[in-house]
């Protein structure tokens with residue numbers, strides 16, 4: 001019986017290990033206080049000082065967002081490529097622009113852009129006001145010079161009245177058109193999701209699988225380093241190894257360190273927004289996770305945060321379940337009534 005103490009020690013060690021594991025699982029499944037505050041949705045939308053919110057501006061901006069008369073051929077509106085039915089984008093790799101030709105990059109979502117400091121995949125616009133001019137005038141998109149747009153809108157009595165209400169001292173100008181659109185865009189915000197209810201303390205709001213997936217997202221998967229905070233983006237640019245051709249952010253800064261770097265997209269409503277990436281090259285969330293497991297091609301511009309991952313089948317499923325918990329219930333978007341010519 002002289003082995004008894006050894007057996008006792010062994011039994012004690014097993015028990016401790018078991019408790020540690022159980023405790024570890026419990027910790028992985030609920031949020032820490034720091035996470036609760038980092039992931040809480042904000043209560044207000046930020047609006048800039050030089051274009052503060054008014055209901056009249058947002059209502060006018062909504063009209064313009066859905067009005068095809070802002071395109072040369074009267075056939076494209078912002079909503080043609082940022083369609084609320086498809087998570088405010090389109091369900092194919094490249095949106096179709098002027099003359100029926102596909103664009104060079106995938107249309108990103110219009111959701112939650114009020115919080116973006118950098119607009120476009122390569123961040124070439126610094127505000128929604130500056131961004132909105134781009135697609136109206138771009139020959140490959142709506143192809144309508146702003147000067148012509150101003151003339152067209154001035155000939156529509158309903159628009160003259162709506163601009164007078166929204167911008168009383170300015171009326172219809174090349175500045176107030178994008179300003180009104182930007183005001184509406186800031187109101188395009190993702191809804192309350194099961195994940196948000198979990199953050200607020202409802203422990204049953206998401207499945208155990210999604211909770212484990214959140215742990216992978218923050219831990220082993222290293223996803224939260226770039227997809228950080230309540231909107232799941234650091235608003236920065238990274239080369240995660242998707243493209244060999246598109247230079248991305250380097251086209252703006254000229255720096256080779258920015259080669260193939262693109263803005264980190266928000267992951268809210270991601271399940272409704274396939275296909276993925278700046279070129280729409282990955283068609284499912286499983287394919288996206290597969291890409292991260294591979295880690296991307298070794299090259300100087302590849303983010304040092306990209307490392308091949310060892311994720312098992314269950315962890316992959318959990319990660320996907322977590323991303324699906326970032327979807328809100330379907331909402332109805334009422335189409336605006338547009339003034340006749």
Ligand code: HEC
Nearest residue numbers: 077078081095096097103105106107108119120121132135
């Ligand atoms: C023909 C399709 C098309 C039309 C029409 C269009 N867009 Fe886009 N939009 C895109 C594409 C593609 C991109 C990404 C381009 C890039 O990053 O180089 C984009 C980018 C954006 C972004 C940046 C999002 C981000 O993540 O940074 C916003 C905001 C936006 N568009 C709003 C608008 C508005 C407002 C209109 C109408 C005035 C409009 N778009 C019209 C296809 C379109």
Ligand code: HEC
Nearest residue numbers: 221223226238242262263264265276277278288292303305
């Ligand atoms: C180094 C920063 C970084 C890390 C780490 C990272 N991402 Fe990303 N993620 C990005 C960038 C940048 C893009 C867009 C890349 C592009 O289009 O070329 C992206 C795109 C995505 C998309 C597509 C979203 C869309 O709307 O097209 C999903 C989904 C995604 N990431 C999930 C994840 C998951 C899950 C992990 C962890 C396994 C992860 N990301 C790790 C930066 C990162």
